Amino acid sequence: MALIRRTFLVSFLCFLLVSHSALCSSSSGSELRGAGATFPQPFYETLFSIYQRQNNIKVHYEGTGSGEGLRQLVSKTVDFAGTDKIMQQNTSEAGSGEVLNIPTCVGAVAVVYNVPGDPGLRFTPDIVADIFFGRIKRWNDPRIAAVNRHAALPEIPIAVIYRMDASGTTFIFSEYLARTSKEWNDRIGKGTSLTWPTGQGAKGNPGVAGLVRQIPGAVGYVELVYAIGNKMTFGFLQNRSGRFIAPSVKSVTAAASIDLSARNDYSLTDTMVADGYPISGFTWITLYREQNYARRSRETAENLVNLLAFVIHDGQKQAPLLHYAPLPKSVRRSANRLLGMVTHSGIPVYKNKK
Amino acid sequence: MAHNHIEVKLRRFRIGTRLSIGFALIVAFMITLVILGIASMNRINDRLESLATKTTVKIWYATMIQDSVHVIDNAILNMIVARDEKITMMEYVRVMTARKTYEGAIETIAKLEYTDYGRDILQRMQQGLGESRRENGKAIELARGGQYRKAAGIFLQTSRTTGASVRQVCSELVNYEKEEGNASYLAAAKTYRGTSLVFVVMGVIVLAIASAAAVLLTRSITAPLKQGVHVANRLGSGDLSVEIDGSGTDETGRLLKAMKEMAEKLKKLSEVEHQLVQSQKLETVGRLAGGIAHDFNNLLSIILGNTQLMKMQNPKAEKVADRCTVIESAVMRASDFIKQLLAFSRRQILEFRPVRIDKMVREFEKMMRRMLHENIEMRIATHSSFASVKIDTAQINQVILNLVVNAREAMPDGGRLTIETDLVVIDRDFCSLHPGAKAGTYVVLSVSDTGTGMSRHVIENIFEPFFTTKESGTGLGLSVVYGIIRQHGGFIDVVSEPDRGTCFSVYLPYTSEGIAVAPSSTGEGLVKGTGEVVLVVEDDKELRETVSDLLRLLGYSVHTASDGEEGVRIFTERCGEIDLVLLDAIMPKKSGFEAYGEMNAIRPEVPSIFVTGYNTVHGGNSNGDTNGTSVIQKPYSIELLSRRIREMLDQKNKETPVPVLSVNMKEA
């Protein structure tokens, strides 16, 4: 009986919550909702709180992971989705209209680990692949030792932590592995959610960071801000040029400083740039080009476009504070151009074009 | 006893098979033990492992929540204290991470928690966390807006209330999980102890079974071997009565069986030996008795002769005649007694004639029936139909009589007496068990009764003269039977069981000779002479005179000689005169046979009559060469003497005397 009553109570509460949020999104124009990638979440939350203070427009952003964010966008629960992977136009999910992917900043996926003594370790791409394959089982493995001559490596087992939710971070990380390891490419491939050969899952960048922080011997991958924010140690990764590079605003900016017009996927992993960090990636905000859907007001559309304009222009200077790299100028320009394409009932929404 | 049973059963298999089975069993036991051990260990391990994982995971996650709450407090405090935008942002990341951490932790614990109390704590914690999140959210929002003082106000206000309560619930959870873990660990340890006890018990049982099997197996091998050694030792020391169990079919069983057979053969051998000794003993006794009997017969002859003389010389004195008749019958009884002794000692001249034994038994039947009381049923079954044996009818009748008398005496309360005849062929095997038997064809005459039977001891002694178990017994009946049958070249077999009865089987050699016509018996009374001259050669002076007187009374003229030499001399001197010679068989200087030989050389046509107490010459026939000679047994009656003399004289007159003498001198 107690159980039934409890489940009833819970579902009732849920109902209240959902109806409340639905009410909020549709009635009040002074509020915007977003969901998705946890990768840029600190950046977004900082910008959104600044934006709210300046414009008195409340922006909710829920770090649900890129996959869930896009799903919520398609189901029209949110006004925009944060994603680390461009939403492909040809996916059936986007059937209700053309979507636009606005790049917001560049981030780095840091390989974090919890090794007693916090040694700064170097990793070659194949070592990373084999750790995540489960083949390298201990921190004092000769292969790790070979590239880390001076580090004191303890003889403790390696516990792999991965993202269990559909995640753009995972996409960037697996894209890097698939590019550097043929075997990874053949057996595991790249994607937002993968079948991991070994390890334990956690939700969101904070989840992975939390688990790695708690489990001695653990290794995982999180956006750089989580690594630094949680005072975690992260590895130097060998890039194409053979150099071991630590993730930083500088190395990420270097990786992003390429001519992107040649590539349509904006991919930065396994960069050719000599001092570029090899696991860097753009992160995006995805929205519908035509904003007049689900009885959305023009005002809401305007607010959303204004918010995004703030993100790609004024907000960019906040990025380095949170260890993200700001958008390269060319990217910022094309992002601006994309914003200009947003319409409400076919009429462009973006006014103060730069 | 069940033990022995199993052992006997086991011994149906060979030792090799038994050993293999034993080893296989032990290996199987061990494998079972190992499997059981591994299985129970695995079970325990799994239990402990899952328990340990669950408990540690829960405790760990509970600690994680505690830690996260602490991190959040710490981060907010940092924001407030540092009053720096960048630090605020980074600390916010920490808050986010910590929130995610405790969310995940709660989720995980909720999955593992199954006690109501645990769920209750979790729910309270979730509530507390939600509350503190809201409160903290306000403080963080203010800090991010740069309103650090306000933020500090809210934070310090709430951290004392919500934060404290969350921390308290957290530690409650940790303690509860620890307690829970301990309890389940204890439970697991208990099952572990239980399982290990079961394991130990199983081990002990398996060990017991294995060792029992081993003991049984070993015993099934060593016990018969021990028995074998024991048997061999006993046999070696000459004890044949040892019991041997040769029931097993394995190697030792076969060994014991062979030993048993050997022991049986040895037993038979010793029996045979015993019988041989027995018969030799009887032989000696017989000789002794024979010697006595000879002198005895002479004495009886004198008594009888004189008594008869007395009767003849005093025909008027009736009283004397009566007395004489009494003496005569007494002497005849004594003579019968002596005859029996002689028959036993084989010192008797027998008259062998081929006879159909069936016919003989049938003829004797009436006589036997008269001897038996009504309470004894007699049955005669003759199977030998036309088979004949060369026997002295009178003697064999005596044998039957003695056996029938014994049977009667063994059945004082009645019973059944069976007389059977049969024709059997006896082989070497049979002979080896019956000393004195020779292979060949025999006619068996058996007399069986349903009487008292005999013990082993009695059976061993029955043929000994004077052995008797009866108050008024003579102990001569069977010894006579023995003697007679030996003289016939046969043997006796006795089978007897106390309280069941006895069967005496007399084996007489079969003969293929034709049946002779029984001699016509001459009528009773004296047959007088007509002045024929008789030469009496007798070393015993008194007997010589008695015989001479008797012969003269019968109408013969008599010459006498005191020994063989003298006899021959007189015979030579009065050559043409003498019509018949009466010879004592045994005399000093020259025996009757020697004398006869010389006389026969001079005048073969003169018939001779041997008078003998016993006959050392004859083992067998004396009837074949009776031409010109005859034998009379001492003590003889005057009737017999007169008849015999007359017969001889009449025969001589009828036939052309053919001087054949092959009177069996071979043994002399």
Ligand SMILES: Nc1ncnc2c1ncn2[C@@H]1O[C@H](COP(=O)(O)OP(=O)(O)O)[C@@H](O)[C@H]1O
């Ligand atoms: N048919 C029989 N049944 C039982 N015992 C017998 C039989 N025949 C002989 N015996 C035993 O043998 C012994 C010797 O027998 P025997 O020589 O005839 O002497 P007697 O008959 O005078 O005792 C007997 O005393 C008796 O113990």
Ligand SMILES: [Mg+2]
């Ligand atoms: Mg008797």
